Amino acid sequence: MKLLFSYQSTHPSAEKVTLSLLFGQHMAAYLWVNAVSQQAQRGAFYQLAHWEKESFIEEFLKECLLDNKAPVSVQISFDAPHITQIPVVQYDHSKLELLHKTAYPYSPHMLCLHESYASWQFYLGYAVPENLFRTLESRFSDLKYYHAIKWLLKESHATNDAGAFLVQVGIAQLSIALCRNGRLLFTGYFNYQHEMDAVYYLLQLTTKHNLSTSTVQLSLAGLIDPTSRLYEELSNYFQLIQTAESSIQFTEAAPPSHYFMLLSNNPVCVS
Secondary structure: OEEEEEEEOOOOOOOOEEEEEEEEOOEEEEEEEEOOOOEEEEEEEEEOOOOOOOOOHHHHHHHHOOOOOOOOEEEEEEEOOOEEEEEHHHOOHHHHHHHHHHHOOOOOOEEEEEEEEHHHOEEEEEEEEHHHHHHHHHHOOOEEEEEHHHHHHHOOOOOOOOOEEEEEEOOOEEEEEEEEOOEEEEEEEEEOOOHHHHHHHHHHHHHHOOOOOOOOEEEEEEOOOOOOHHHHHHHOOOOEEEEOOOOOEOOOOOOOHHHHHHHOOOOOOOO
16 A cells, blocks of 8 residues: 555644545545544555555555544445446346346455446446455445545536536546436446557547537546646647546645545535
8 A cells, every 4th residue: 555645734733533545457546524624634556556456445444444433324325347338227126136147257355336327227346355345344434435426427417418428537447437418328438558549439429329529528536637648638639628626625735625635525416
């Protein structure tokens, strides 16, 4: 587990705080937030070799829970790439479980979680390391957890023909939601090694759904900076590009707020 960056507010610690956690294949992060003012207190991002192979969770929690403060709420976002979907009208727990096992190589160390997206008319299945989930479940008695897609869809306001991408940039990974006219066109993941790989995937989706690179909105969150090579390459092809903003407030010099979008502790509106 390698520290990428951290944040520490100089303001006195708040009495009531919430804790948000984020886990992906190659990343783990936490953020403590003042429950009243929504100001960030303390947080950090870490790079992982792989969340399934690495027994990082105890070390991570030790760093995260340094001051032994009890949060008033704990929420977790799993940026899990192995996802499957099934229409609401066809949903059955065992059917989605079987679909997931058919779509991806079986691993006895992974646990399949299910989530309802009733307003979008589908159920989502996704896999997380069982040891990770059970450890979190035992440590936090009242945790709430969601897939990262739920955060992306909450930020989607694509109500016209132009369409909109919401993209979470992880470590060599893109999490994507594409919407148009209030309809979900695509959710999924791409791994990339080069910046042009990421550009290619987004251009393919744009073409497939008859969208235009001059009018489709591209909103980026996560580990991307406007001065980065990835942002530069994307802006060469997409005219309407911006970074999405987190609702969390930072009072001192800090990494850009869109890094923390999946650690926002606003109530999740997507059901």
